[in-house]
Amino acid sequence: xxxxxxxxxxxxxxxxxxxxxxxxxxxxxxxxxxxxxxxxxxxxxxxxxxxxxxxxxxxxxxxxxxxxxxxxxxxxxxxxxxxxxxxxxxxxxxxxxxxxxxxxxxxxxxxxxxxxxxxxxxxxxxxxxxxxxxxxxxxxxxxx
Numbered sequence: 001x002x003x004x005x006x007x008x009x010x011x012x013x014x015x016x017x018x019x020x021x022x023x024x025x026x027x028x029x030x031x032x033x034x035x036x037x038x039x040x041x042x043x044x045x046x047x048x049x050x051x052x053x054x055x056x057x058x059x060x061x062x063x064x065x066x067x068x069x070x071x072x073x074x075x076x077x078x079x080x081x082x083x084x085x086x087x088x089x090x091x092x093x094x095x096x097x098x099x100x101x102x103x104x105x106x107x108x109x110x111x112x113x114x115x116x117x118x119x120x121x122x123x124x125x126x127x128x129x130x131x132x133x134x135x136x137x138x139x140x141x142x143x144x
Contacts, residue, residue, distance in 0.1 A: 031135075035054060065104075066100065066108075
C-alpha cells in the first residue's frame with residue numbers, strides 16, 4: 001500500500017513539473033505583417049521569419065502588464081503614443097486594437113495572451129506567434 005502511494009505521489013510531482021508555466025510581468029511586443037512579393041521596404045523595418053519577409057506594423061512596451069509606449073510604423077514615419085495618450089483617446093485605442101493591460105503566461109509549447117492561447121516558436125530570447133499573414137514577437141521578457 002505504501003509503495004502504491006509513493007508511486008502515485010512521484011507520478012503527480014512529475015506531471016506537475018512538466019506543466020510549468022511562467023507568468024510574465026514586463027516585455028515588448030512587435031506586430032509584423034507579411035510583405036507581398038515584389039515590394040521592397042526599408043531594411044531596418046523588415047524581419048525575416050521562416051524564409052518570409054515581414055514589415056513592422058506596431059510595437060508596444062509593457063511594464064508590470066501595463067502598456068507604457070506604443071509605436072505605429074507608417075509609410076511616412078513612426079507615430080508614438082504613451083499609455084496616457086491612449087487612455088484619453090479611447091476611440092484611438094479601439095482603432096489601434098492593442099490591449100492597455102496584458103496578462104502573459106508562457107507554457108512549454110503555448111503562450112496565453114489575455115486568455116487567448118497560441119502555439120509559439122522560441123528563437124534566442126524571443127517568442128514568435130504566427131497568425132495568418134502576421135507574426136507577433138514577444139521579447140525582452142521578464143518573469144514575475
